[in-house]
Amino acid sequence: MAHKSLSLITVSDIESLGIAREDAATLHQRLTEIIGIHGDNTPATWQLISNTLLRPELPFSFHQMLYYACYKDYGADAPAWVPDPDSAALTNVWQLLERRGEEFLGSAYKDPITSFDDFQKFSVSNPEIYWKCALDEMNISFSKPPECILRDNSPLSHPSGQWLPGASINPAQNCLNINGKRGLNDTVIIWRDEHSDDLPLQRMTLEDLREEVWLVAYGLKAVGLEKGSAIAIDMQMNVTSVVIYLAIIVAGYVVVSIADSFAASEISTRLKISKAKAIFTQDLIMRGEKSIPLYSRVVDAESPMAVVIPTKGSEFSMKLRNGDLSWHDFLEKVNNLKGKEFIAIEQPVETLTNIIFSSGTTGDPKAIPWTNVTPLKAAADAWCHMDIRKGDVVCWPTNLGWMMGPWLVYASLLNGASMALYNGSPLGSGFAKFVQDAKVTMLGVIPSIVRSWRSANSTSGYDWSSIRCFSSSGEASNVDEYLWLMGRALYKPIIEYCGGTEIGGGFVCGSLLQAQSLAAFSTPAMCCSLFILDDDGHPMARIGELALGPLMLGASNTLLNADHYSVYFKGMPLFNGKVLRRHGDVFERTARGYYHAHGRADDTMNLGGIKETVKAVILFNWNATLDFRGP
Missing domain, CATH: 3.40.50.12780 (ANL, N-terminal domain)
Known part of the structure; x- marks a missing residue:
């Protein structure tokens, strides 16, 4: 569908969406002022539009008009939300990096937003340091402290690592x-x-x-x-x-x-x-x-x-x-x-x-x-990626x-x-x-719930301004549905979250210190490394089956009714001497550094409760494994 540039939108265009002419003229005047500040096609333009011009009571068609007009020539992964330094400064990770960023990253450290990607890579290379910080930040108490954070000297029996060995906890x-x-x-x-x-x-x-x-x-x-x-x-x-x-x-x-x-x-x-x-x-x-x-x-x-x-x-x-x-x-x-x-x-x-x-x-x-370790992974994901902290109200x-x-x-x-x-x-x-x-501050959703809210207009008249972020898992996200969802809470970000029961949390997600694109993941989870395999099993592809680095705190080492090694590790390639962990989804890494999920790599998958046999990868945004269920 063709879209006008922002600068070509007229009062009549706005009025045609069901907005009274006087109100349309006021909105057009404000839009013109914003374009004069940032131009008509930049992320800063959209940020100012979404923060100051758009309100839930305005027709969603108007939201769509401005979003698609702003990003008319942008290409894939347009940022629907960009971190604001003032609010970002209140986040858990910002405050940690302000205290210890130079200690972690040395002279490469700039500021929490610029250096977030480097910090994630640091967590992969230094899981002992990261997890010691995270456990301290969450005030985790052990009745018997661990001998160390990670013991990684028996990769065949514990490919995921022995975490917190010797510790006792409830x-x-x-x-x-x-x-x-x-x-x-x-x-x-x-x-x-x-x-x-x-x-x-x-x-x-x-x-x-x-x-x-x-x-x-x-x-x-x-x-x-x-x-x-x-x-x-x-x-x-x-x-x-x-x-x-x-x-x-x-x-x-x-x-x-x-x-x-x-x-x-x-x-x-x-x-x-x-x-x-x-x-x-x-x-x-x-x-x-x-x-x-x-x-x-x-x-x-x-x-x-x-x-x-x-x-x-x-x-x-x-x-x-x-x-x-x-x-x-x-x-x-x-x-x-x-x-x-x-x-x-x-x-x-x-x-x-x-x-x-x-x-x-x-x-x-x-x-x-x-x-006893798995809950620590779940809570740490929330601490880092959804920024859950004292005083928050979390609903999912x-x-x-x-x-x-x-x-x-x-x-x-x-x-x-x-x-x-x-x-x-x-x-x-x-x-x-x-x-x-x-006064929920973090609202978790699955896309089918959002679809139902939008269809029935269930949220109309309710004030969701207390929400600081959404998080989404479990099904394929849709750009328009999630643009609508952001608009219900004055354009707060949606943190996409993909993982599995066997991980206790996510392996790829978003962050409040990174620009968030709709139906996309902006970062691997802390201490997680992602490998996209080509047809020969080499971890160098742009799109292909996803494998995970094996060292993940909280990840399973056993199954009660199946052979764990056969399910997750048998036949997987080595990387730097470590066998990679099978996941089974097809993922894509885009030119702008975002990740998109494209369904299962298996021959058989379940779509909407119907078992289907497929001969090729089904290409759609599928933002979680089938195990990662909502209600």
Whole structure:
């Protein structure tokens, strides 16, 4: 489609979009002033237009007109957002580099924005230094400190490296610690139930969260499960499931993550693979006018002992099985211990804390164990790339059955932020009002949710100006949809985030210290190196199958139901003496240094839930692996 240059846009062009002539004349006058300052086709022009001229209430067609006119002759990877030094100076990474940039980079250090790319490369070459900094910045506490950050002397048995060897830690306890990021009275969870849009938000302080977690941890011990037992959670992500999640890990058990959308057969498969000894579930989930059964599915899955949370009051839709417990009876056993601190079980870093499953679209799901180290990767990504910090409110509609649920817990709580949970569908105006009322500062999305918001105009009339950035994962991003999304929050950036359950976070993403292009990644994640392989397996291609450098803190070393080495390393090329890690997506590195994902390199992939056989790479922007699920 042909677009005019900015300088050729007339008042009549603006008026034709449904804007009153007087308003069109005012907008045109301001546009003319901006062009006079920066010209009609530069990133600085667009930055001033998006920051001072465009507002959510203006027709999106006007936003599109100006964006495409400004970048008419720019080519690919036009920056939809450029960092502003004043706001960038408040970010975690800016402040770290201002303190230590010269120490890290020597005379090559200029300033945090100019030197960010060099800093990322430094983190790859010096992972011990980077991770020591990141763990210190997040106030991570070990009961037994590590002997070193990285031991890399057994590449065949541990191609991903042995991280923090000798250390003992409890990552859930770290979420509850009092430190420089928070005190007992600080809010850590904000939530609202669907259809309660006019009621005040509900809040939980750190003190309340600690007491709730301790009580559930005592309840788990009272049930008599052996240390290290696997305990499943099949619930929507709400304050109760978060408390249960943290309590299982605080008490030295292993969470088995099961999505609340799964049928009985899928639940059964995951319970058998993980050898779960118990399961927490809800009787029903209420979504809109629908009631969705969970407990009956768990019964049909022939689960082990279940602890069942009622939907309302103490009534259940069906009689509990012999041996199952109501939530009330589970807690009643230990109510005399309410308020008494539970001493967290600190264990070696390689101890399992969470079993999360791949989507299983091409067979049995891979059972991917998270260790005590994996949560640190999730939280560090949030600290660096989404700039999560004290006082933030982090919202990402998801579920504990997919990795973004645990990611949200650690990304917010380990960084001193609050998590915001909406108990209902994220697609309607109720969720949009929740984002406004909770003053969400980082909103995570998947593209299909954004598509629904735009189609239904769900966000109209709500103030999202508190948002500092969005983040996106899970599906293919669309330029126009994400331009629309940025416009809802006065053009705040979208940090694209691609990774996998087996990594515990991302390997390629964005940064608030770099210009962000729509549906593109601006940088490898910290300490991650990317290799695009040509047809002969040489890591020198512009477009090809993606491989990852093997040394990644938090990345998996085992699978419960498959041979880990065969899945991720067998047959992969060497680079500098190290075997590269298989990923399986096709990636492109553009002339401007951005990365685009172009789908799976496999012969078989899943598109929108339909299994398709393909003979060639499907070229579209696919900004995450299929494991990297939202709700």
